[in-house]
Amino acid sequence: MIALEAVCKSFSGQPVIQGLDLRVDRGESVALVGPSGCGKSTVLRLILGLLRPESGIIRFDRRALTRADLLSVRRRTGYVIQDGGLFPHLTARANATLMARELRWQPEKIAHRLAELAELTRFPVDGLDRYPTELSGGQRQRVALMRALMLDPDVLLLDEPLGALDPLIRFDLQRDLRAIIRRLGKTVVLVTHDLSEAAYLGDRLVLLRDGAIEQQGRLVDLQAAPASPFVSRFVAAQRTHLVDEPSRAQGAAR
């Protein structure tokens, strides 16, 4: 569904993505992880066409992206960022339905789709006429998710969608997001710096370092057979063993 082939991107002469090869199959959910500044958000912006690579090819549904394809790719892609990126002067309803109204969908079709999405994202219907500042952080992210799903895109790009939420709300949204990903079968590229979230939401983890893949696989692969000392340090720093091996964690606590 998505392929990056030897993609390079720099900002002001500073290389940020360095010969990146990444494939995401249709229906697969891939989690991009890595230290801050390693290029995770840049990868999503390249896939979305918000940035153009200096060299290399980005394919969407096997077609190499050209400028002419960008609009159709954006319509086939839902994008959610950390703070939701909602328009503050629009209600939840207006934010979520923006693209559909732009495309002149019939009002009944929009209302039907919105009701469906409110149920899917477990967003309270009485919150639809509130403005973003009148919603909680978790509710705002549910609106951002509704907006991203409105046109029923093939691909979802999620850039630390739960990064700004407190742990309990984050826990609920992780569970709901996982159910949504599984139920809809979308192709998902998710950025997170939380390894256990990556393992919970992604079929595969891709660990980036300085704009190149350091290692990819399941979390257990990274733990059991780290490809480099960097991978070991990155995994150890998150203490995911406390999550994966509760008995050992309890033992250590005693």
Ligand SMILES: Nc1ncnc2c1ncn2[C@@H]1O[C@H](COP(=O)(O)OP(=O)(O)O)[C@@H](O)[C@H]1O
């Ligand atoms: N539009 C931009 N202009 C200049 N530098 C940028 C821009 N976007 C990102 N960068 C730089 O590129 C690097 C990677 O950024 P980013 O992809 O946002 O990292 P991550 O999402 O992994 O934290 C960082 O050093 C960042 O400062």
Ligand SMILES: [Mg+2]
């Ligand atoms: Mg980022």
